[in-house]
Amino acid sequence: MAIDFSFPEETQHLIVKVREFCTNVVKGCEAKIDADPDNRDTLISEIITMRKAAKEAGLWLPHMPEEFGGMGLGHVEMAAVSAEAAKTRFGPFALNAQAPDEGNMHTLLHWATPEQKEKYLKPLCDGRSRSCFAMTEPEVAGSDPTLIQTKAVRDGDDWVINGHKWFISGARGAKFAILIARTEDDPEIPQAGNSAFLIDIPSEGWEIVRDVHTMSGSHNHCEIRITDLRVPNSTMLGGPGQGHLLGQARLGPARLAHCMRWIGQSEIALNMMIKRAMERYSHGSYLAEKQGIQWMIADSTMELYQCKLMVLHAAYKIDKGLDFKSEVSMAKHFVANSLNRIIDRAVQVHGALGYSTDTPLANMLTQAR
Numbered sequence: 001m002a003i004d005f006s007f008p009e010e011t012q013h014l015i016v017k018v019r020e021f022c023t024n025v026v027k028g029c030e031a032k033i034d035a036d037p038d039n040r041d042t043l044i045s046e047i048i049t050m051r052k053a054a055k056e057a058g059l060w061l062p063h064m065p066e067e068f069g070g071m072g073l074g075h076v077e078m079a080a081v082s083a084e085a086a087k088t089r090f091g092p093f094a095l096n097a098q099a100p101d102e103g104n105m106h107t108l109l110h111w112a113t114p115e116q117k118e119k120y121l122k123p124l125c126d127g128r129s130r131s132c133f134a135m136t137e138p139e140v141a142g143s144d145p146t147l148i149q150t151k152a153v154r155d156g157d158d159w160v161i162n163g164h165k166w167f168i169s170g171a172r173g174a175k176f177a178i179l180i181a182r183t184e185d186d187p188e189i190p191q192a193g194n195s196a197f198l199i200d201i202p203s204e205g206w207e208i209v210r211d212v213h214t215m216s217g218s219h220n221h222c223e224i225r226i227t228d229l230r231v232p233n234s235t236m237l238g239g240p241g242q243g244h245l246l247g248q249a250r251l252g253p254a255r256l257a258h259c260m261r262w263i264g265q266s267e268i269a270l271n272m273m274i275k276r277a278m279e280r281y282s283h284g285s286y287l288a289e290k291q292g293i294q295w296m297i298a299d300s301t302m303e304l305y306q307c308k309l310m311v312l313h314a315a316y317k318i319d320k321g322l323d324f325k326s327e328v329s330m331a332k333h334f335v336a337n338s339l340n341r342i343i344d345r346a347v348q349v350h351g352a353l354g355y356s357t358d359t360p361l362a363n364m365l366t367q368a369r
C-alpha cells in the first residue's frame with residue numbers, strides 16, 4: 001500500500017492563505033496591542049478587527065462543520081492550518097480556534113442536545129461568547145479524575161453542586177463552563193463516577209476567587225469556589241456518570257490541537273536560531289559554521305520532523321475513526337518536550353539577547369513550560 005504524504009491542492013492553498021492572513025492582518029493588530037499592552041479597549045477592538053477579517057477571508061472556525069458557520073476541516077487539515085496560525089500569538093484567536101473554546105465546541109457538537117447546542121454552541125461558534133472547562137481541583141491529583149471531590153447532589157429536578165476548582169483557563173469573561181462533578185456514589189467502574197454540567201456564568205454559587213499567577217504572568221487561569229450552586233437536570237451534558245468519557249473524548253482532539261499550535265511555535269524558534277547563527281560572527285567564523293551550533297540546529301530540525309509525523313498520524317487516526325488514545329498521548333509528550341528543547345536551544349544561540357525580553361523567545365519559553 002502506497003502512503004501518500006502530500007496535502008490536497010486545496011489544503012496547500014489554505015496553508016498559504018492562513019500564512020498571508022497572519023502576516024498581513026494578525027501581525028499588524030498584534031503590534032497595536034503590544035504598543036498599548038494595558039489598554040483593554042485596544043485589545044478588544046483589534047480582536048474584532050482580526051475576526052471580521054478572518055470571516056471575510058473565509059478562514060472562520062476551521063474545525064467546525066459548515067452548518068455551524070465553520071470550514072468543516074478534518075484533523076489532518078487542521079494540523080496544517082493550526083501550525084500556521086500559531087506562528088502568531090493571536091492567530092488561533094482570530095480564526096476562533098483557540099483553547100479552551102475549540103475543545104468545548106467539539107464536546108458540545110458530539111454530546112449536547114439540540115437545545116443545548118442552540119444556547120451554548122451557536123454563540124460560541126459565532127464568536128459571541130467564550131467558555132471554560134472546569135475539571136482540575138487543588139486538593140486532589142488532576143491526572144486522576146476519579147479523585148474529583150466536587151459533588152453534585154440530586155434535589156428534585158435540580159442538582160446542587162459544591163466544590164473547588166483551579167487552573168480553569170478563560171473562566172473570567174466566559175459565558176458558561178463545562179463543569180465536571182461527582183454524581184455517582186457507587187459507580188460500576190471508578191471512571192463512571194462523574195458527570196458534566198453546563199453552568200451559566202455568572203451564577204449564584206459560582207465564585208471566581210483569583211486568577212492564579214503563573215511563571216509567565218496572569219493569563220486567566222482561575223481558581224473557582226462553588227457553593228450550593230443549583231442547576232436544573234436539563235443542564236447535564238451527556239448522561240449521568242459520563243463525565244470521564246466526555247472528558248477523554250474532549251481531551252483527545254484538544255491535546256492534539258495543542259501539539260499543532262506548538263509545531264508552529266517550534267518552527268518560529270528554529271527559524272530564529274538559524275537566522276541568528278548565520279548573522280553572528282565569533283572566533284573567525286559565523287556561529288552557523290561551528291559544529292556545536294550545527295548540532296543544535298540539526299537536533300531541532302529532526303525533532304520538529306518527528307513532531308510533524310506524529311501529529312499527522314494521530315490526526316489521521318482521529319479522522320478515520322480509529323482508536324487514537326496512545327498516538328495522541330505520545331504526540332503530546334514528545335511535542336511538548338521538543339518545543340521546550342527547541343526554544344531553549346534558540347535562547348542559547350542568541351546568547352544574552354536570548355535571555356532578554358527583546359526577542360519573543362523568553363516569553364515563548366515560559367509559555368512552553
Ligand SMILES: Cc1cc2nc3c(=O)[nH]c(=O)nc-3n(C[C@H](O)[C@H](O)[C@H](O)COP(=O)(O)OP(=O)(O)OC[C@H]3O[C@@H](n4cnc5c(N)ncnc54)[C@H](O)[C@@H]3O)c2cc1C
Pocket residue numbers: 100132133134135136137140141142143144166167168169170221
Ligand atoms: C496553563 C494551564 C492551564 C490549565 N487549564 C485547565 C483548564 O482549563 N481546566 C482544567 O480543568 N484544568 C486545567 N489545567 C490543569 C491540568 O489539567 C492539570 O494540571 C493536570 O491534569 C495535572 O494535574 P495536577 O496539576 O493536579 O498534577 P498532579 O496530578 O498532582 O501530578 C503531579 C505530577 O505527577 C505526575 N504523575 C501523576 N500520576 C503519575 C503516575 N501514575 N506516574 C508518574 N507520574 C505521575 C504528573 O504527570 C505530574 O508531573 C491547566 C493547567 C495549566 C498548567
